Amino acid sequence: MGDTSHGTIYGINGPVIKVRGNHPFQMLEMVMVGHDRLVGEVIRILKNETIVQVYENTTGLKTGEPVVSTGKPLTVKLGPGIIGNVFDGIERPLVKIAEDTGIYIKRGSVMNNLDTEKLWDVKMLVKPGDYLNQGEIFAEVKETESVNHKIMIPPGIKGEVIEAAEDGPYNIEKTIVKVRDEKKIHNLTLIQEWPVREPRPYYRRLPLDIPLITGQRVIDTLFPLAKGGTAAIPGGFGTGKTLTQHQLAKWADADIIVYVGCGERGNEITEVLEDFPKLIDPRNARPLMERTVLIGNTSNMPVAAREASIYTGITLAEYYRDMGYDVAIMADSTSR
Ligand SMILES: Nc1ncnc2c1ncn2[C@@H]1O[C@H](COP(=O)(O)OP(=O)(O)O)[C@@H](O)[C@H]1O
Ligand SMILES: [Mg+2]
Structure with a gap:
């Protein structure tokens, strides 16, 4: 070994x-x-x-x-290819697995979380001699019609750019920028890895003073939410929790939606997987999936996998937050 x-x-x-x-x-x-x-x-x-x-x-x-x-x-890969995808709780791409091995996940299916062959049209934003700090954006990729994916210096790295690729098509594993700090040279690609149980760092917490317009007047009036805030919807079976979250995903004033199905029964997740791709984004009349990522874990999967799926979802959400987007994350449901 x-x-x-x-x-x-x-x-x-x-x-x-x-x-x-x-x-x-x-x-x-x-x-x-x-x-x-x-x-x-x-x-x-x-x-x-x-x-x-x-x-x-x-x-x-x-x-x-x-x-x-x-x-x-447990780490996830962060980079272009997340949006529009359907992952399980440890960021395995379910659609790709279905294509390769059939409708049941073969046990031990370990594969690339993100497509390593696809070429992304990369727009470079730095040149040799620039000094970059962690979190700064050095390239851009149009991930979908609705999302401009910003490629950031991973946390913990800063230094001078000594080499930068030209604009052009690159896969997620190709080094496009070399950054030198006092100790070593960092080869940066379109992706970074992050341990899911560790919160991604931020410079400062913003006060919760901007309302999240959910698009549901009854919520905005009686139970207003703030951007950056959290809320729970308690309720018995069949009382409309899932439906409310679907409406929030569709209408809330957020740029990116991370929807974690982490405890629903298999047929309920199926509904989500069938419904979401049909939803039309009220912002630009494109499919809502072009700014959504789904994470599916049903109630018959081991508890650890369902717990991990929430961490995975939060990590993806934090990554898009770091790009400057407003991200809404929903977890349905955490009680089962
Ligand atoms: N506001 C509503 N008006 C009419 N029907 C609703 C409403 N909210 C939920 N329903 C219906 O009630 C049923 C159960 O809702 P669901 O959201 O799945 O409940 P839960 O997730 O709380 O178990 C669904 O068939 C849904 O269409
Ligand atoms: Mg439900």
Whole structure:
């Protein structure tokens, strides 16, 4: 297994796996479990055993199979190709998986979260000699008709541009800018990675003094919301929670919609997946999906995967927020 540390399964209880091995795992590290390489997360470390929560069905998994460390926490890739897509809770592209392996996700389907072959028309905004700080925008890509994707310097990097590509078509893995700081040269592409459980940094928090016009007068009048604020819709089954969120997604005064279906039954998610692509954006009469990303996790998936889907959704939302967009994120529902 090269230099990757690994352990061996010696106990399985549903999605919870007990691992023994001589190599230390890190807390909340992402691991690959068994021969099918199911994605899991380290949730408890004891002196001589590690407890892993698996995000997929563990039927058929046996003791003695290996658990391989990835050395990093659950991370998502951030870059062009997110908008309009449908992901599961750990940012696997469901439409692509359906095309490749059929309507059921094959266990252990590990693939590129974002399309690595597609060429994006990149407009460069920097030249050699420019000095860039983290979060500054160095290129732009028209991700969809409705969204101009701003390519930013990832958090923690700053320095002088020593090389910049010409405007032109590039895939997400191609280095388009080299930035040098005191220590090293950073090769920057159209994508960056981010650990989902860590909030993305910001310079300062803005006061909550701009109302979010939801487009539903009853909400705006009786329960006004602020941009940057949060709200919950409590209610029994069939009382209109999901419908209200669909209306907010369609009419709220936000640039980007992140819709996380994280606990609904499979048929309810199906409804979302069927309904959303039909919705027309009242702003420009284009499909609403051109500024929406859907994350689907049904109530029959392991709890850990559903929990992770909210973190994944928030990370995507924070990424578009960092570009300067107003992002509305909805999670339906967190109670099941
Ligand atoms: N404001 C409303 N007016 C008329 N019908 C509604 C309204 N809100 C919800 N419904 C209907 O009630 C049913 C259940 O709504 P739904 O949003 O799925 O409930 P929940 O998500 O709270 O379980 C749906 O068939 C929906 O069309
Ligand atoms: Mg509902």
